[in-house]
Amino acid sequence: MTEVAHSGPDPLALLPEIFLLAGAITALLTGSFLARQRQWITRVIAVVALVASAAAAAAALGAPEASVYEGSYTVDAATGGARLIVAVSALLVILLGRDELKGTDRESEHHVLVLLASLGAVVLAGTSDLLVLGVAFLLASVPLYALIGMNRTRGGAEAALKTYLLGALLGIALLLGVTITYGLAGTTDYAGLASGMATAPGAAVAVGLLGIIAGLMFKAGAVPGHFWVPDAAQGAGTASAAFATTVPKVGGFIAAYRLLDAVHGTVNWPLLIAVLAALTMTLGNLAAYTQDDPRRLLGWSTVSQAGYLLMPVAVAGSVPLALPALLVYLAGYAVSNLAAFAVTAAYPDRRTLAGFQGLGSARPWHAGALVVSLLSLVGTPPTAVFLGKLTVFTAAWDGGFWWLTVIAALNTTVSLFYYLRWIAPVFRAAGPDTPGAGDFSPRPWAARTAVGAAFLILVIGLAAGLAWAALAGAPHS
Numbered sequence: 218m219t220e221v222a223h224s225g226p227d228p229l230a231l232l233p234e235i236f237l238l239a240g241a242i243t244a245l246l247t248g249s250f251l252a253r254q255r256q257w258i259t260r261v262i263a264v265v266a267l268v269a270s271a272a273a274a275a276a277a278l279g280a281p282e283a284s285v286y287e288g289s290y291t292v293d294a295a296t297g298g299a300r301l302i303v304a305v306s307a308l309l310v311i312l313l314g315r316d317e318l319k320g321t322d323r324e325s326e327h328h329v330l331v332l333l334a335s336l337g338a339v340v341l342a343g344t345s346d347l348l349v350l351g352v353a354f355l356l357a358s359v360p361l362y363a364l365i366g367m368n369r370t371r372g373g374a375e376a377a378l379k380t381y382l383l384g385a386l387l388g389i390a391l392l393l394g395v396t397i398t399y400g401l402a403g404t405t406d407y408a409g410l411a412s413g414m415a416t417a418p419g420a421a422v423a424v425g426l427l428g429i430i431a432g433l434m435f436k437a438g439a440v441p442g443h444f445w446v447p448d449a450a451q452g453a454g455t456a457s458a459a460f461a462t463t464v465p466k467v468g469g470f471i472a473a474y475r476l477l478d479a480v481h482g483t484v485n486w487p488l489l490i491a492v493l494a495a496l497t498m499t500l501g502n503l504a505a506y507t508q509d510d511p512r513r514l515l516g517w518s519t520v521s522q523a524g525y526l527l528m529p530v531a532v533a534g535s536v537p538l539a540l541p542a543l544l545v546y547l548a549g550y551a552v553s554n555l556a557a558f559a560v561t562a563a564y565p566d567r568r569t570l571a572g573f574q575g576l577g578s579a580r581p582w583h584a585g586a587l588v589v590s591l592l593s594l595v596g597t598p599p600t601a602v603f604l605g606k607l608t609v610f611t612a613a614w615d616g617g618f619w620w621l622t623v624i625a626a627l628n629t630t631v632s633l634f635y636y637l638r639w640i641a642p643v644f645r646a647a648g649p650d651t652p653g654a655g656d657f658s659p660r661p662w663a664a665r666t667a668v669g670a671a672f673l674i675l676v677i678g679l680a681a682g683l684a685w686a687a688l689a690g691a692p693h694s
Contacts, residue, residue, distance in 0.1 A: 227285045230292050232273040233300045234339055240266020241332035248325025259325035260311060260318075263332055267308045274300035288406050289346035295471050298544040299342035302467050306551045307335045307460070309666055313559040314456025316660035323367050330367075331460060334360040341436065341468030345479070347395045347405040347429075350472065354391055354432060357468055358384045364457040365449045372452030380445040380461075387435040387442050394428020401425060407479035414483050423484045429476065430486075436469030438462065439497040439523035447504070450516025455565060455663075458512060459558035462519040463551050470526050474533045474543055481534035490531040491613075491621045498524025498628045505635045509569050511561055514639065515554065518594060521632060522550050525625060528609040532616030539616070542608035549593065549601030549677055556590035556670035562663035570639050575647030579657040583664055584643045586671035591636040593674045596629050601677035 228235065243266075244259040251258060274297055282293040310331060318324045337357025344350045362384065366377025399405050401421055402413030414422050435442030450458045477486055501521025508514040529536075529543040560583060567573055577584040593600035596607075606629065614622045 227283070230277075230283055230285045231290070233270040233277070233304070234336060234343075236266050236270040236273060237304075237332050237336040237339065240270075241329050241336065244325060244332065245329045248329065251325065253320060253322055253324075256321075256324040257319065259328045260315065263311055263328040264308065266332060267304045267311070267335075271301055271304035271308070274304060284345065288408060289349050290340075290343050291345040291475070292343065295475060295540060295544070296339075296343035298547070299467050299471050300339055302544075302548050302551050303335050303338050303342075303464055306463050306467070306555060307331050309552070309555045309559070309670055310456050310460045310463075313459060313555065313562045313663045313666040314454070315662040317454060317456055317562060317565070317663070326367065327364065327456065330360040330364045334364065334460070335464055338436075338464050338468030342471035342475075344472065345407040345475065347399060347407075347410075350429070350476070351392055351395055353468070353472070354388060354436070357436060357465055358388060361461055361465060365453040365461055367457065368454040370452065372448075373454070374452075376445065376448040376452035379448050383442060383445050384435055387432045390428040391432025392428075394425045394430075394432070397421065397425035397428065407476065410480050411483055414480070419484055422480075423486075426477075426480065426484065426486060427489075430473065430489075433469050433473045433476075434493070436465045437473065437523050437526070438466060438469075438519055439527060440493055440500060440520075443497065443501075443520045443523070446519050447508075447513050447516030450519065451510055451513040455512070455558060455562040458516075459555055459562070462516060462558075463554050466519075466523065466526065467547055467551065470530060470543060470547065474530050474540065477530060478534040487531050487533075487535070487616070487618075490527055491618050494524045494527035494531060495621055495624045496524070497521070497527060498625060500524075502628050502632045502635070505632070508635070509571075511567070511570055511573070511639060512558075514570070514635065515557055515561075518632075518636075519554065521628065522554070522594065524628070525606060525609055526550070528613040528618070528621060528625060531618060531621070532612055536612050536616045538608060538612040542605070542612045545681060546602070546605030546609050549603075549605040549674070552670050552673050552677065553590050553593035553600070553602050556586055556667055556674060557594070559663050559667035559670055560587045560590070563659040563667060564657065565660070571642055573639065574642045574645045576657055577644040578646070580659065580664075582668050583657075583659060586667040587643060588640055589671040589674055590667075591640055593678070595633050595636050599675065599678045599682060601674045601681070604678055604682050 244262045248259045278297045284291050340353040362381045365380050366373050401417040402410045404413050438446045449461045498521045501517050505517035529539040532539045593602045596603045610622050
């Protein structure tokens, strides 16, 4: 990333973040005085805030890079990408959860928590100061614990407790790492970290960075902070599970990329990240094989996807393609994962893969949405994740990690088989023993969201692929 001049407070530069914060406060105050039957008003507030945040982020994409609030927050391509991906993902979560949450006594709280956690993810992605990183971690984590546990089931309570305990442990590790790094560098500003640690003992630098990376791996759902992900995907409400397995990743990966880019050349962290990437994708894919609950399968799939997303992080600062590859993969993964969760939200009683037998003949559009989303998670053309995998594989290869690219290619082949375990029953005729016996009555908003997200997967895959090909073929000056 290029260095930019520090400037003073500039609230307009943070307009997308301000819309998220204003939406959360307005929804919280409004929801406190509304009857349960009128809680839908908070949903409208959340949708307006997210649309406004996405529009402001899109309008700012072409603006020059800026560093505001004395260099503690950077507004650049990475922050712009995070703002857009987070806002669109949160909007899809609210749409797919409309039927599940409508008229419940937790509807307004859900929307407030989604907005606050989204704000935390965006701040996590944009921060360029260790102290702001610690605050953003807490802002992104605390609402997440409440979201996972708010459906008040035994599974939800267990998932929330596991997420809280792991988040607290790795959050302490992150704050400890921040303290050590500040003690060594004498500054919390990313711009001064590398020069400040130039004469520090390598072992101490490594310990400080390890603590911070451990905390960020919790947000990313990667090894060693991945244990909470499959339990949250299975035990939380469907909308909360979709959010928890998608949005925190955006902040976690971009925060890791930005920090490691800033400390490039201090210790051999690229090898550590590459090893974590290989472990994460392999563990996630192998564990997904034995899952029969579609949401738990998606949870382990999320862990495996985190491994691929670590590949461009491993070459941060050494390969120009790394950051574009990370952003393209994050966008493709987010919409693909949410489309698959939207199908499960449309049929909440189907909690086994066999329960989807007959969906292809009964609801061909919904079956098509599921197939598109799962093939995208595999990385099949012309879907969004295909372009993401192509670019992250290229970035890792260009950075010298050929062995990681080979492992990732093998893992992609392996993953095809467990996604097919879900796709195959969809096109079989429902038998007498099929749960629900082929009677597919969908929740309408979740079903529409699934179809819309699947369409978006193809649009991103085709449009981004054509744009990428045009840029690659354009003459260079």
